[in-house]
Amino acid sequence: MWRMMKMVTRMIMADDESESLNLVSFLLFVLITAIAVAGDSLDNDREVLLNLKSYLESRNPQQYRGMYTEWKIKKQDVCQWPGITCSPQRSRVTGINLSDSTISGAFFSNFSALTQLTYLDLSKNTIGGEIPEDLSRCYNLKHLNLSHNILQGELSLSGLSNLEVLDLSVNRIAGDIQSSFPLFCNSLVVANLSTNNFTGRIDNIFDGCRYLKYVDFSSNTFSGEVWAGFGRLVQFSVSENHLSGNILASMFRGNCTLQVLDLFGNGFGGEFPGQVSQCQDLSVLNLWGNNFTGNIPAEIGSISSLRGLYLGNNNFSRDIPETLLNLSNLVFLDVSRNNFGGDIQEIFGRFTQVKYLVLHGNSYVGGIYSSNILKLPNLFRLDLSYNNFSGQLPAEISQIQSLKFLILAYNNFSGDIPQEYGNMPGLQALDLSFNSLTGSIPASFGNLTSLLWLMLANNSLSGEIPREIGNCSSLLWFNVANNQLSGAFHPELTKMGSNPFPTFEVNRQNNDNIIAGSGECLAMKRWIPAEFPPFKFVYAIHTKKSCRSLWDHVLKGYGLFPVCSASSAGSTVRTLDISAYLQLSGNKFTGEVPADIAQMEKLSMLHLGFNEFEGKLPPEIGKLPLAFINLTRNNFSGQIPQEIGNLKCLQNLDLSYNNFSGNFPRSLNDLSELSKFNISYNLFISGVIPTTGQLATFEKECFL
Numbered sequence: 001m002w003r004m005m006k007m008v009t010r011m012i013m014a015d016d017e018s019e020s021l022n023l024v025s026f027l028l029f030v031l032i033t034a035i036a037v038a039g040d041s042l043d044n045d046r047e048v049l050l051n052l053k054s055y056l057e058s059r060n061p062q063q064y065r066g067m068y069t070e071w072k073i074k075k076q077d078v079c080q081w082p083g084i085t086c087s088p089q090r091s092r093v094t095g096i097n098l099s100d101s102t103i104s105g106a107f108f109s110n111f112s113a114l115t116q117l118t119y120l121d122l123s124k125n126t127i128g129g130e131i132p133e134d135l136s137r138c139y140n141l142k143h144l145n146l147s148h149n150i151l152q153g154e155l156s157l158s159g160l161s162n163l164e165v166l167d168l169s170v171n172r173i174a175g176d177i178q179s180s181f182p183l184f185c186n187s188l189v190v191a192n193l194s195t196n197n198f199t200g201r202i203d204n205i206f207d208g209c210r211y212l213k214y215v216d217f218s219s220n221t222f223s224g225e226v227w228a229g230f231g232r233l234v235q236f237s238v239s240e241n242h243l244s245g246n247i248l249a250s251m252f253r254g255n256c257t258l259q260v261l262d263l264f265g266n267g268f269g270g271e272f273p274g275q276v277s278q279c280q281d282l283s284v285l286n287l288w289g290n291n292f293t294g295n296i297p298a299e300i301g302s303i304s305s306l307r308g309l310y311l312g313n314n315n316f317s318r319d320i321p322e323t324l325l326n327l328s329n330l331v332f333l334d335v336s337r338n339n340f341g342g343d344i345q346e347i348f349g350r351f352t353q354v355k356y357l358v359l360h361g362n363s364y365v366g367g368i369y370s371s372n373i374l375k376l377p378n379l380f381r382l383d384l385s386y387n388n389f390s391g392q393l394p395a396e397i398s399q400i401q402s403l404k405f406l407i408l409a410y411n412n413f414s415g416d417i418p419q420e421y422g423n424m425p426g427l428q429a430l431d432l433s434f435n436s437l438t439g440s441i442p443a444s445f446g447n448l449t450s451l452l453w454l455m456l457a458n459n460s461l462s463g464e465i466p467r468e469i470g471n472c473s474s475l476l477w478f479n480v481a482n483n484q485l486s487g488a489f490h491p492e493l494t495k496m497g498s499n500p501f502p503t504f505e506v507n508r509q510n511n512d513n514i515i516a517g518s519g520e521c522l523a524m525k526r527w528i529p530a531e532f533p534p535f536k537f538v539y540a541i542h543t544k545k546s547c548r549s550l551w552d553h554v555l556k557g558y559g560l561f562p563v564c565s566a567s568s569a570g571s572t573v574r575t576l577d578i579s580a581y582l583q584l585s586g587n588k589f590t591g592e593v594p595a596d597i598a599q600m601e602k603l604s605m606l607h608l609g610f611n612e613f614e615g616k617l618p619p620e621i622g623k624l625p626l627a628f629i630n631l632t633r634n635n636f637s638g639q640i641p642q643e644i645g646n647l648k649c650l651q652n653l654d655l656s657y658n659n660f661s662g663n664f665p666r667s668l669n670d671l672s673e674l675s676k677f678n679i680s681y682n683l684f685i686s687g688v689i690p691t692t693g694q695l696a697t698f699e700k701e702c703f704l
Contacts, residue, residue, distance in 0.1 A: 066101025343367030
């Protein structure tokens with residue numbers, strides 16, 4: 001390089017000025033080319049990655065840094081760094097995978113310096129701001145996954161003409177994509193833009209995308225008509241948008257290759273064409289939540305590959321075609337909310353192949369017996385909620401030994417709960433809430449060792465909670481609010497939920513892989529209390545997809561959010577353990593809360609309000625990972641346990657309207673996450689309300 005510079009200098013000094021200029025131009029070109037070539041090397045890639053590492057470390061707290069921290073300056077072999085892939089000759093960096101690496105802050109804006117980069121995965125982080133223009137200069141990029149971040153701005157990736165896989169799902173990217181999408185879809189096979197804030201029309205943006213096979217544009221606000229060429233794809237999901245118009249027979253002409261057609265939650269209307277039967281590879285047909293009218297197409301019965309059929313929340317005719325009985329692979333059948341009324345149609349009792357039968361919200365008044373649905377041999381889930389059934393609960397349901405989810409909530413059932421319901425050892429969820437049931441909770445429920453949810457709220461049940469419920473080793477979520485139950489909180493009950501893992505393991509082995517139906521969001525909202533702070537996000541972000549994902553997560557025993565660890569009382573150490581709740585409010589329970597409550601190591605919500613509990617609150621309560629305690633309107637007495645101050649993750653504490661006494665515990669002022677607090681109307685508490693700290697942030701009404 002130095003010799004070249006000297007040569008250039010000599011040329012400038014030469015007599016022949018024009019010849020000198022020509023040579024200078026040539027040599028400068030050679031010099032610039034040499035520098036560029038030197039930049040296109042593994043050493044250059046190494047420098048770029050070290051800059052990326054410095055950039056990320058400067059924006060992320062030390063204790064939360066990802067695998068990029070292991071990129072060592074002294075370690076020469078870049079291709080051995082975690083998350084890095086090189087070309088077969090190990091001459092260039094071709095891939096970066098920093099998925100789930102707790103990266104936050106703005107997007108790194110020099111990826112284009114990695115000129116051979118073909119694979120970039122930064123999913124499952126909290127990267128914010130806009131996608132920088134630099135990314136559009138990564139001309140060789142084939143796989144780009146930025147899903148599950150908080151990216152904003154509009155979509156502009158115009159330079160990425162080699163892109164084959166694009167996943168931007170679950171972000172906050174907005175705007176119309178009509179002009180930008182066609183510019184980079186030449187080679188696209190997979191396009192996932194779901195769960196963003198995109199707007200505008202999409203009926204003509206795919207025409208030039210000749211290799212496209214998988215499209216998921218669900219959970220946005222796209223409008224207008226649907227793209228007419230979706231039949232040539234393998235998967236087309238536009239659920240939960242504002243699309244409208246009719247689905248035409250011509251859309252299924254030719255060689256239909258669809259395996260998934262998901263139109264859930266739009267405004268499509270008219271009759272749905274029977275020509276969908278041209279799609280003989282179709283596995284999932286989801287028409288739920290539209291305005292389709294007329295008959296359910298009988299031709300659907302010829303699609304032998306169909307596994308999931310979702311027809312709910314439309315205006316289909318009450319007649320269910322006999323041809324649907326030919327669907328030998330059908331696993332999930334959802335005909336909820338079609339205003340059918342009357343008795344359950346007899347044909348449903350003949351779907352012997354179906355595992356999930358969802359009939360909620362149809363105003364049925366009878367037909368549970370005459371339809372023969374109680375004799376279906378393979379049922380996993382039976383959802384008859386939100387109908388007008390009355391009379392006794394059918395004891396015969398207990399003969400469906402395959403049943404895992406029985407949902408009979410929001411009906412007019414009356415009388416006793418059948419003892420026979422305790423004879424379903426595989427049952428994982430029993431929801432009988434919001435009926436007119438009387439009598440006691442059967443002791444036979446103690447046999448339900450797989451039970452995760454027991455929902456009996458808003459009935460007129462009486463008597464004690466049977467001690468046998470303590471044998472329900474998987475029972476994490478127990479809700480008997482607003483009944484007329486009485487008696488004591490027996491120490492044996494604290495054993496419920498002590499070992500749910502065998503049930504979770506069963507669910508992890510289940511490979512049905514059916515896409516979300518209509519019931520998950522309804523069930524999640526009913527089974528997860530809205531007032532429980534950590535669960536509030538479920539109500540804020542629930543889409544069909546997120547509910548299905550949360551449902552699967554919970555059933556397999558994976559936590560939804562970080563909760564305080566029970567084994568580290570007094571600290572804010574968090575884990576993603578599954579959390580439990582106990583909801584006994586609005587009854588007539590008496591006696592003391594047993595010290596054995598400390599055994600309920602997963603308990604994060606305890607609601608005992610509006611009862612007649614008395615005596616001292618056991619200090620052992622301070623050993624639990626509680627985020628929510630409500631003891632309002634009872635007869636608790638004695639001093640508020642200092643140990644409550646150990647519950648560093650506590651967000652909601654209501655001890656109002658009791659008989660607590662003694663000095664106000666200063667330890668409560670250490671509860672830095674407390675957002676709701678009330679100790680009003682405890683006439684015997686004395687002491688000083690802190691003027692600084694967390695408790696000073698609450699209104700005087702909290703201390704009246």
